[in-house]
Amino acid sequence: MVIFMKIDVSTDNIKFFEALSSATRIRILEMLSCGPMNVKEIAEALEMSSAIVTRHIQQLEEAGIIKCENSSGIRGIQKICNLDLDQAVLFFRPRGKQSSTIKHSIPVGQYHAYSITPTCGLSSDSRIIGLLDDPRYFADPDHTKANILWFGSGWVEYRIPNYLLGNQEARYIEISMEICSEAPGYNENWPSDISFFINGIEVGMWTSPGDFGDSKGVFTPDWWNHGTQHGLLKTLLVSTEGSYMDGISISNVTIGELGISYGQDIVLRIANTETARNVGGITIFGKNFGNYDQDINVTIDYRNRVKI
The missing domain is CATH 2.60.120.260 (Galactose-binding domain-like)
Incomplete structure (x- = not known):
């Protein structure tokens, strides 16, 4: 099943566009397109601290692009990240604030x-x-x-x-x-x-x-x-x-x-x-x-x- 969003290009959806405005977050999405990863694995691949990566992950999650869940691991609880969106359709002529x-x-x-x-x-x-x-x-x-x-x-x-x-x-x-x-x-x-x-x-x-x-x-x-x-x-x-x-x-x-x-x-x-x-x-x-x-x-x- 393909999961997609219909997005009006408007300030109503600024959180979605802000999530895509960072090269770091785009790299995270590239990695997750190959499969789920935990925060530590992402941090090591990016050569960044887990704390900084966690903030990027949170922004992508709030935008509805990825989904995270806690899972028990060898060294305690891990946060596993998955892509939660396959496609996004942009409308440059906004359809209005439809509910x-x-x-x-x-x-x-x-x-x-x-x-x-x-x-x-x-x-x-x-x-x-x-x-x-x-x-x-x-x-x-x-x-x-x-x-x-x-x-x-x-x-x-x-x-x-x-x-x-x-x-x-x-x-x-x-x-x-x-x-x-x-x-x-x-x-x-x-x-x-x-x-x-x-x-x-x-x-x-x-x-x-x-x-x-x-x-x-x-x-x-x-x-x-x-x-x-x-x-x-x-x-x-x-x-x-x-x-x-x-x-x-x-x-x-x-x-x-x-x-x-x-x-x-x-x-x-x-x-x-x-x-x-x-x-x-x-x-x-x-x-x-x-x-x-x-x-x-x-x-x-x-x-x-x-x-x-």
Whole structure:
């Protein structure tokens, strides 16, 4: 597969052109075109110190031209460098500040960490996973097959893949999910303060009015008789202006404060803390449950970084 960039010749992409403006960095690219090398090997070939080479490597990496990863070696950790770009197409008549989007659909059972209290449980669209009200089953290998999960208080955390390159910046992140409170059985008047964190920063809180079970969920399986039937579809947006839930401001936290950077996953935590005013738990619905046949849908809008 050939990896290429479309680059406008403009100040928006100055970091890319600066990365190519050094004879030393061009020599590094020539060497890497023959295969991966570690920093020490590059430094020896250039007859330079590793510290100076590291700065050149960082500039090429931030421009999205190379990619580095740490690897265990005989003498400790080595930084291995690879070309991450095969071609670049230059547009001398800039196309404008166009943005692009990356979309993910994350199954509700594919959390990577949790800390929860009963009442709690997980289920696929065909069976309960483990025993009800036993938090230990949140570590069951089958948790990845869950289409619905619920807990009385605590949190679950998801990793969102981040495919942005070093010369790109996120303009907004939008996260959509079906969610509600968690009451024993169900209780449509059961408020719960549900907080949302991205990369460890609380972007806002929404109070779910209840745990809905009076009417069957459109996609909830016929065999399901455990009270909760559906939730509410909520859309969280964090942009350059602030954070919003269904278009209503919930905080002044902006996308720039979230530390979304090249090479780092985006961590989403959904929480109902024991110190909240309304400790009413959380139920999260995925495909084949509730009123909306979807998992946790994520859209990341991005464009080339502006630096003059």
